[in-house]
Amino acid sequence: MSTAPSTSPTPGSARAEGSDEAPQAAAPAPKSRGPWAPLRPLILRLHFYAGVFVAPFLLVAATTGFLYAAAFQAEKLVYSHELTVPVGDASLPISEQVDAARKAYPEGTVSAVRPSPEDDATTRVMLSGVEGVDATHTLAVFVDPYTGKVRGALEQYGSTGALPLRTWIDEFHRDLHLGENGRLYSELAASWLWVIAGGGLVLWFSRRRALRKVRGTTGRRRTLGLHGTVGVWAAVGFIFLSATGLTWSTYAGANIDVLRTSLGQATPSVSAAASGGDHAGHDTASGAGGDAEHGVGLDRVLAAARAEGLGDPVEIVPPADASSAFVVKQVQRSWPEKQDAVAIDPATGEVTDVLRFDDHPLLAKLTRWGIDLHTGVLFGLVNQLALMALAGALILLIVWGYRMWWQRGRGSAFGRPVPRGAWAQVPPYVLVPLMATVAVIAYFVPLLGIPLVAFLVVDVVLGEIAHQRGRRAAV
DSSP: OOOOOOOOOOTTSTTTTTOOOOSOOOOOOOGGGOTTTTTHHHHHHHHHHHHHHHHHHHHHHHHHHHHHHHHHHHHHHHTHHHHBOOOOSSOOOHHHHHHHHHHHOOSSEEEEEEOOOSTTBOEEEEEESOTTSOTTSEEEEEEOTTTOOEEEEEEEBTTTTBOHHHHHHHHHHHHTTSTTTTHHHHHHHHHHHHHHHHHHHHHHHHSOGGGGOOTTOOHHHHHHHHHHHHHHHHHHHHHHHHHHHHTTSSHHHHHHHHHHHHTTOOOOOOOOBTTOOSOTTOOOTTOTTOOTTSTTOHHHHHHHHHHTTOOSSEEEEOOSSTTBOEEEEEOBOSSSOBOOEEEEOTTTOOEEEEEOGGGSOHHHHHHHHHHHHHHTOSSHHHHHHHHHHHHHHHHHHHHHHHHHHHHHTTTSSOOOOOOSOGGGGSOHHHHHHHHHHHHHHHHHSHHHHHHHHHHHHHHHHHHHHHHHHHHHHHO
């Protein structure tokens, strides 16, 4: 949201009076300023408008994102009783652990089981269809793998096993607890973050080196220096968060999925057909209606998966119906990721299909890694601290950006945007391809395109108002 350095307004001028800018084009930039000179005023104006109007959405996303990154460690403290147990001598068979959970919580259906992944961790038995539990969530029953004692039950959401605290923050970050309509805010923020960050980079590096200094400066120049310096260091992280956030957004995410599918880069799934027939894509990851006591039982199913090399942590998903198989999949999202999966016939205990993460298409792997890095699980605590630092930097940049806008109005009123007419300085051989590129991007990222059109309309209207005022003043 940085703005160009401006000379102090003279008393009685339009700028000093806090009115809209004069209806005159910006003076052409000197050629000696370098190759970015024609584009700089245009980027500066876009950076200003996007910063002013999109920054509130980014501020909410950054604040809730900071809380979400911190929630992983908070969750371990808040739910330590349910998550951890004293280390015992020998674990009970997984079937006995599930039986213990079902005796304590007979409602619903077993939708998945996550055996204890570490010596001091509990086993999770997930139940779906439990009264009072959100239909998109499960009730996770925590069982001591050594004694079979149930240590509690908590509502759980998502593939990372988010418990109530992290779930609440996650949903607040994603949709402000407003459902599907609320997701538009986060998609708008993700759609514009890379534009603002990229524009800021161009503006910073196109400035003269002497104007980038922070030390020894005061007022607006100091604020601009802080804003630009922090923005440059954090820009790559912002662009990454924007790109990965869009991959599971409502509209841009759907377009990305279509593109990946058309390129043969969709994420594959293990065939859950019990006969091993051609049912590609019939993945029972949700496990709706599953039955943990099908056929050969959980113990043989888990043993068969171990024989295929599936080490902890794993999740066992019971068959969805009579023609489906058990699915056992690795669920480690930290580096190195473990995402192999097998399907096992409930009647015979034989493996009917195997899917290795190594065999996933490149874009599917990159998407998986990007999402896990974005959500703070790929590199654990270091990842989460880095996300918190990026969120904190974005909050500071927004505050500094609004402060610069205020200081540009001489500390008594918000300043005006950069004078219009910047597009006229751009040569046609640059402007036409640029507009075509922006149109294509805006089509695939609609919450970038729609506000961009709105900015242009507002800009034209304000320009016409200023023009009419100038004509009346001249009469």
